[in-house]
Amino acid sequence: MLKRKDILGLREMPAEEIDEILTVGMSMKKLLRQNIKKLPHLQGKSVTTLFYENSTRTRCSFELAAKYMGAHVVNISAESSSVKKGETLVDTGKTLDAMKNDIIVIRHPMGGAPALLGKTVKAHVVNAGDGMNEHPSQALLDMLTMRENFGSIEGLKVAILGDISHSRVAKSNLFGLKKLGAEVTMYAPKTLIPTGIEKMGAKVCRSREEAVEGADVVMGLRIQLERQHAGNFPSLGEYSKFYGVSEALMKYAKPTALVMHPGPVNRGVELTSGLIDGESSRIEEQVLSGIAVRMSMLFLLTKEEI
Amino acid sequence: MIFKNATLILPEGLRRADIRTENGKIAEIAEHIDGEGCDWSGLTVFPGLIDMHVHLREPGFERKEDIESGSKAAVKGGFTQVCCMPNTNPVTDSKVVVTYILSRAKDVNLCKVRPIGAITKGQEGKELAAIGGMKAAGAVALSEDGKSVVATNLMANAMKYASDFGLICLCHCEDKSLVDGGVVNEGYYSTLTGLKGSIRAAEDIIIAREICLSESLDIPVHICHVSTYSGVQLIREAKARGVKVTAETCPHYFTLTDEVIASFDTNTKVNPPIREEKDRLAVIEGLKDGTLDCIVTDHAPHHEDDKNVEYDLAAFGISGLETSFALSYTQLVKGGALSIEELAKKMSYNPAHILNLEGGAIQVGAPADLTAVDLTEKWTIDPEEFVSKGKNTPFTGREVYGRVKYTVVDGDVKYREK
Numbered sequence: 001m002l003k004r005k006d007i008l009g010l011r012e013m014p015a016e017e018i019d020e021i022l023t024v025g026m027s028m029k030k031l032l033r034q035n036i037k038k039l040p041h042l043q044g045k046s047v048t049t050l051f052y053e054n055s056t057r058t059r060c061s062f063e064l065a066a067k068y069m070g071a072h073v074v075n076i077s078a079e080s081s082s083v084k085k086g087e088t089l090v091d092t093g094k095t096l097d098a099m100k101n102d103i104i105v106i107r108h109p110m111g112g113a114p115a116l117l118g119k120t121v122k123a124h125v126v127n128a129g130d131g132m133n134e135h136p137s138q139a140l141l142d143m144l145t146m147r148e149n150f151g152s153i154e155g156l157k158v159a160i161l162g163d164i165s166h167s168r169v170a171k172s173n174l175f176g177l178k179k180l181g182a183e184v185t186m187y188a189p190k191t192l193i194p195t196g197i198e199k200m201g202a203k204v205c206r207s208r209e210e211a212v213e214g215a216d217v218v219m220g221l222r223i224q225l226e227r228q229h230a231g232n233f234p235s236l237g238e239y240s241k242f243y244g245v246s247e248a249l250m251k252y253a254k255p256t257a258l259v260m261h262p263g264p265v266n267r268g269v270e271l272t273s274g275l276i277d278g279e280s281s282r283i284e285e286q287v288l289s290g291i292a293v294r295m296s297m298l299f300l301l302t303k304e305e306i
Numbered sequence: 307m308i309f310k311n312a313t314l315i316l317p318e319g320l321r322r323a324d325i326r327t328e329n330g331k332i333a334e335i336a337e338h339i340d341g342e343g344c345d346w347s348g349l350t351v352f353p354g355l356i357d358m359h360v361h362l363r364e365p366g367f368e369r370k371e372d373i374e375s376g377s378k379a380a381v382k383g384g385f386t387q388v389c390c391m392p393n394t395n396p397v398t399d400s401k402v403v404v405t406y407i408l409s410r411a412k413d414v415n416l417c418k419v420r421p422i423g424a425i426t427k428g429q430e431g432k433e434l435a436a437i438g439g440m441k442a443a444g445a446v447a448l449s450e451d452g453k454s455v456v457a458t459n460l461m462a463n464a465m466k467y468a469s470d471f472g473l474i475c476l477c478h479c480e481d482k483s484l485v486d487g488g489v490v491n492e493g494y495y496s497t498l499t500g501l502k503g504s505i506r507a508a509e510d511i512i513i514a515r516e517i518c519l520s521e522s523l524d525i526p527v528h529i530c531h532v533s534t535y536s537g538v539q540l541i542r543e544a545k546a547r548g549v550k551v552t553a554e555t556c557p558h559y560f561t562l563t564d565e566v567i568a569s570f571d572t573n574t575k576v577n578p579p580i581r582e583e584k585d586r587l588a589v590i591e592g593l594k595d596g597t598l599d600c601i602v603t604d605h606a607p608h609h610e611d612d613k614n615v616e617y618d619l620a621a622f623g624i625s626g627l628e629t630s631f632a633l634s635y636t637q638l639v640k641g642g643a644l645s646i647e648e649l650a651k652k653m654s655y656n657p658a659h660i661l662n663l664e665g666g667a668i669q670v671g672a673p674a675d676l677t678a679v680d681l682t683e684k685w686t687i688d689p690e691e692f693v694s695k696g697k698n699t700p701f702t703g704r705e706v707y708g709r710v711k712y713t714v715v716d717g718d719v720k721y722r723e724k
Contacts, residue, residue, distance in 0.1 A: 088611075088615055089615065089616060090615070110619070111570070111617065111618070112499065112570030115569075116614075116615070116616060130500070131501075132501075194496075195493050195496065195497055196493050196495075196498070199494050
């Protein structure tokens with residue numbers, strides 16, 4: 001059981017709760033592996049996914065997680081432009097509340113939107129990614145994948161390479177991994193490193209070799225073409241050449257190191273195709289972890305004290 | 307009217323005395339004046355406070371504030387004169403709007419409302435607004451408030467033309483391309499929250515530009531709401547070499563640091579953004595050594611609907627008129643940075659001097675604009691008690707010292723605490 005109404009991010013979540021979500025998530029994953037997709041945990045509950053931003057995998061993952069546990073699921077897509085001209089988030093939240101939703105899963109292009117919704121509604125709010133703030137379910141699924149592979153997060157060295165500045169994934173991972181005792185290194189062009197990230201416990205490295213040296217996990221983050229247009233780097237080709245992760249770079253990591261990526265991947269930009277499809281890749285494994293950890297989150301949030 | 311037994315902040319220092327007004331002027335200041343009067347024992351009397359940077363929202367945005375509610379907030383906060391920024395609708399860029407504001411203020415008849423005209427037509431940054439016409443109608447300064455005049459040559463021409471009419475440009479300093487959609491200070495807390503930050507240089511670059519223009523043209527310029535340590539230093543260095551630059555700051559810049567954004571409270575969203583501890587300390591130091599001349603509120607009242615939205619969508623601004631004095635007194639005088647006489651200069655004499663307004667000092671012959679305060683009273687800021695329509699404050703629940711008891715404008719008591 002979680003001692004909170006909403007899951008807004010890992011910044012505010014104590015290690016014990018993260019641990020509990022991962023532990024239950026491991027059990028869920030075992031069931032999924034056995035192809036068991038009819039569980040009673042959310043029977044009679046309603047879950048709405050409210051997405052103000054395009055997403056295929058996260059939304060699909062939350063929807064399946066809820067459905068596998070017997071919830072009623074409704075999906076609402078709001079184009080981000082309608083945020084400005086249409087109903088306010090607060091009013092939308094009140095409406096969803098009046099419809100007796102138990103959980104609202106929200107994705108929003110602006111940081112803090114889930115917090116605002118959480119303050120407004122009685123339903124539990126789960127942040128499925130807000131602007132450049134947090135993406136807790138992604139970090140939890142990454143950690144679940146790591147825990148499954150290594151048995152524990154403590155003492156792991158995780159290297160994160162890519163667009164850190166605009167990445168809610170990097171930050172949620174940083175908060176969560178640090179709380180569970182991992183070391184986090186980062187590398188990116190200076191234009192894509194956010195101010196003050198070191199103070200949050202990341203080690204920002206001077207070279208990609210330094211970042212992946214001795215790493216247990218090497219995580220690539222998606223580079224969007226729009227960052228090139230905004231002047232953050234000259235071209236995707238140059239990015240890949242100087243900042244990308246290749247087989248040669250992986251030689252600096254531990255021989256047992258895993259390659260991870262939250263997806264969708266730009267093949268040949270953040271990671272080489274060889275790595276994406278190679279033995280050390282856990283990218284597909286992450287997808288199954290995603291459903292498992294989201295099942296765990298939805299269940300623990302609504303579970304009542306006995 | 308006689309006000310008795312008060313401690314007056316006079317140009318020569320503090321003095322226990324009675325004060326008599328006649329025909330709106332201060333007629334006599336003496337140890338003891340005979341006759342019936344209002345007992346001000348225990349109160350400290352400032353020359354009527356002057357806020358040279360407020361937004362009264364009328365015409366156009368009366369849902370947020372109007373001249374009546376803004377004037378009520380002003381006198382409750384101890385202000386006898388306020389200068390209102392031109393980002394109204396229509397923009398205050400013509401004598402018609404200036405005249406309208408003055409006529410509304412006259413009807414309301416609380417504090418003195420001094421309109422500030424836009425620098426360019428419609429605040430569009432293309433052509434000069436009707437500067438001469440606005441001055442003739444009663445505008446006391448010019449500002450493009452909320453933004454900078456982007457084209458430097460147009461800004462130079464504005465300063466030159468305005469100086470012909472004895473008007474000074476009050477410069478909101480912001481390089482829009484560098485801000486690039488930023489809503490908070492760039493630093494640890496912008497990264498922590500994922501809110502887009504903007505760096506100090508976005509403010510400093512335009513502060514430096516306006517200083518360069520002032521120095522090259524030898525025309526005075528005034529820098530609005532300074533928030534960065536580096537901006538304070540730019541102004542300090544310019545003053546040291548004789549540039550005719552003056553500057554202001556606001557209570558939120560010397561009271562808060564950007565950790566307040568961590569909760570996504572939209573009442574902390576203000577432009578320029580609340581910055582870091584070294585900036586806060588530098589702003590205090592700037593007030594102390596005279597680099598920063600004035601304390602203003604940048605009173606920016608908003609309707610609840612403008613703030614009860616996502617942080618990125620929320621309006622910028624803090625409703626400040628009713629908390630400015632107490633915050634300033636608590637932070638600066640109780641905090642040991644300024645004497646009570648220096649605070650009176652920052653909140654009355656200096657703005658009067660910079661804008662060439664009447665008032666600013668308690669002396670015989672001056673307008674009887676007085677603010678009587680109980681400096682010992684401790685109170686808790688509660689926006690529900692605001693008379694401003696804007697309840698948007700990041701200071702809810704804060705304990706402060708210094709309660710305005712009376713505000714006197716031209717000899718008439720316009721506010722008396724109930």
